[in-house]
Amino acid sequence: MADDSAAKTLTAFLGVSRSLSGRAWRQRPADAAVVRAHMQALGLDEVLARALAARGVPADQGADFLTPTLRALFPDPSSFMDMDAAAEAILDALQAKARIHVFADYDVDGAASAALLVRWFRAMGHDLPLYVPDRLTEGYGPSAKAFDTLKAAGADLVITVDCGAAANEALAHAAAIALNVVVIDHHMMRSEPPKALAVVNPNRPGCNSGQGNLAAAGVVFVLLAALNREARRRGLFAERPEPDIRQWLDLAALGAICDVTGLTGFNRALTGLGLKVMSDWRNPGLRALLAAAGAEPGPAKSNHAGFILGPRINAGGRIGRSDLGARLLSTDDPAEAQALAMELDALNLSRREVERAVTEAAVRRVEATGAHVDDSAVIVVAGDDWHPGVVGIVAGRLRERWRKPVVVIGLDPVTGVGKGSGRSQPGMNLGRAIQAAWEAGVLIAGGGHAMAAGLTMDGSRLTELSAFLNDRLAGERIQAIALDALEIDALIDPAAATRALFESFERLAPFGPANPEPAFALSGVQAREPVAMNGGHVRCRLVGPDGAAVRAIAWRCADLPAGQALLSGQGGLSVVGRLKADDWNGRKGVQFEIEDVSDPRMV
Incomplete structure (x- = not known):
């Protein structure tokens, strides 16, 4: 077994230095003075104030965290290296009636980034053709062959989104064939940038924007603000309305959540406000995809983006046609949106089967070694x-x-x-x-x-x-x-696992890296009526010493020690998990989603 001495140096929560998954448990640390400040300034109870402080939110930034606004947090576009150059190059091409194409990665972030640009250009009265490389035949990102294809199609300027920052050789080829390129990306890149009219990337060495946690869609959203500002300076809105980029915040949020970016600062505001825009389901593609998935429209949560919409959009790039996601998010035609959504939903079903087979084969191969x-x-x-x-x-x-x-x-x-x-x-x-x-x-x-x-x-x-x-x-x-210690926000008993507790902690949403979903611990519980489900999931009721219970589920663990402990029905377990809304048949309850299990007899 791997050395776990480092884990043992942590202060063990509930005495758990090694759970059934091999992790130590600890309470998420929080500064007591900051906790008191949040309680006083924001009127929070101690448990919620402590969770806020534990996420590194200073005493004077609690209000911005709970109610983030673009006005307070939107960065100056000019703080991004090459952002002004990118806006100028794009508008120069637009005014010269040059042929502009967008080149996008095939994942959700790439599709959302492309759709943002397509919609801005459409609002400016121009079509923006899409190019998304095929995952199997072309691989990831720009290539010399792709640029040759675009040049032959008559492209004068190519805007790469969610790719290109490390494609030095491909962009050198584009320069050699006199094809202009603007790169909008967020991935790691070499110290020497590729040859392009502009390379906008908050993770570019020397960029001082401080926005390295943005997904590409977030960088593109800032680009739209820069384009509006430059177009305003050139007087381009004298005879046409300025595009209101806030209507497309849902696409920025989709990219941020599905690319698993750190939801702090401006990126948190972008995501939180984007989910509010998404909740209206005005984007025909998102609305059609939600319907294809059999989900009901309503207030959008991170779960909609990460687990309902995202996998289906990704399915096109994974095992179908790579441009399906970008086309879905870009279209304003309900009929086209419905057809694309149905195709993506079918591809997602196929993807699940392929994924299951590869997972099983990989597990067998690794365990054999x-x-x-x-x-x-x-x-x-x-x-x-x-x-x-x-x-x-x-x-x-x-x-x-x-x-x-x-x-x-x-x-x-x-x-x-x-x-x-x-x-x-x-x-x-x-x-x-x-x-x-x-x-x-x-x-x-x-x-x-x-x-x-x-x-x-x-x-x-x-x-x-x-x-x-x-x-x-x-x-x-x-x-x-x-x-790898599992950090816990609070110890509760099953009776306290209520809808009211869930909704109070929802004020911290949206959740993601750098703002983890609240984790709660239950102590001395028994898994009653455990059932092994298809997919290796375990469903049960967690019952405390006083008889209070909460419905619970643990994902993909039936063959692991944690799942075996639950299925055995033994008592005296400590369990860590997250509260989820349970609205089945209008019950307005909660379900405890089990993350980890500890058997005190084995600690």
């Missing part, structure tokens, strides 16, 4: 014909299961080329390690974020890649073990 329980820093697993559109999802599932970074690679048995994706643990920068592997010549291509990365490689070098990544990340493993 013992890599899930040894001291390795990262797991690398590959298989023939594993669909590259689902390897990222599978990597995420396995990371959750084994609490260490996982890279899953699908190999083409004919060419021997592998395309893979990885998901990481907090404290381990997988994107940087993958980038280093590319720089060392181990990979054909690779890069990404701290928590997620993608790669292309020669399948014969799998052992070499595994050794490289394990060596590179070994030093970060100890820190990651310490960071």
Whole structure:
């Protein structure tokens, strides 16, 4: 087993230094003075004020956190390196009636980013053609071939969104064929930017915007503000109304949530206000996709974006046509929106089946090697014909299961080329390690974020890649073990797990990285009437010593120690989880979504 000494140095909550999933529990730390300040200034009870302080919200910023506004938090577009140059180049091309195309990544953030630009151009009286590379035949991001295709189609200017910042070679080719490019991105990039008219990226070395947690859709939203400002300066709104970009906040929120960005500061305001715009379901594509999923319209939550809309939009890029998501979010035609939504929903069903098969095969392969329980820093697993559109999802599932970074690679048995994706643990920068592997010549291509990365490689070098990544990340493993503690906001009993408690904590929403969903602990409970469900889920009632109970569910754990403890029906368990609304048949209740389980007899 991996060394857990770092975890044991933490103050154990309920005495849990190692749960059934191998994690330590601790109470989320909060400064007592800040807690009191939030109680006094905002009229909060102590539990909620403590949760606010524990999320790092200073005493003087509580109001902005609970009721964020664009007016208070919107950054100056000029604070982004090259933002003014990008706005000027785009408007120069627009006024010159040049042929402008948008080149987008195939995921939700790319689709939302493209749709934002398409809608702004439409409001300005211009069509903006879409180009989204095919995941299987073209791979990720711009390529020389793609730019040749766009040039042949008559493009004068290409705006890349959610990609391009690290495509130095492809953009050098675009320059060589006299194709102008503006890059709008948020991914990690090399110190030397690609050759372009402008490269806007809050994570670009030297950019002082302080907005590195934005998704690409958030960066594009700021670009729209810069375009409006520059167009206003040029007098372009003398005879046409200025586009009100606030109507498209739902697209910015969609990108932020689905790209799992840190929801703090301006990005929090963008997301929270975007969900309010989404709640009206005015975007024909989102409205049609919600209907295709069988969900009811109503107040939009992060769950709508992350678990209902996002997977279906992504399904086009994963196993279908890559441009379906961007077209869905861009259209104003209800009939077209309905047709696209139905196609994406069907593709999502197919994606689930493909994902299930690859997950099962990958689990068997890893468990046969013992890599899930040894001291390795990262797991690398590959298989023939594993669909590259689902390897990222599978990597995420396995990371959750084994609490260490996982890279899953699908190999083409004919060419021997592998395309893979990885998901990481907090404290381990997988994107940087993958980038280093590319720089060392181990990979054909690779890069990404701290928590997620993608790669292309020669399948014969799998052992070499595994050794490289394990060596590179070994030093970060100890820190990651310490960071893998499960942080808890409050200890409650089943009787306190009410709709009122859930709704009071909803004031902290939207939740995501840097603003985690509140976690509650129950102590000394028994799982009664446990049922193993399809998919490996476990449903039960958690009953306290006084007989009070709350409905509960634990996802994908029936074959794991936590699931086995629940299914055994034993008492005296400690459980950590999150409260979710349970509105089935109008009951207006709550369900406890179990995150982790500890058996005090085994602590």
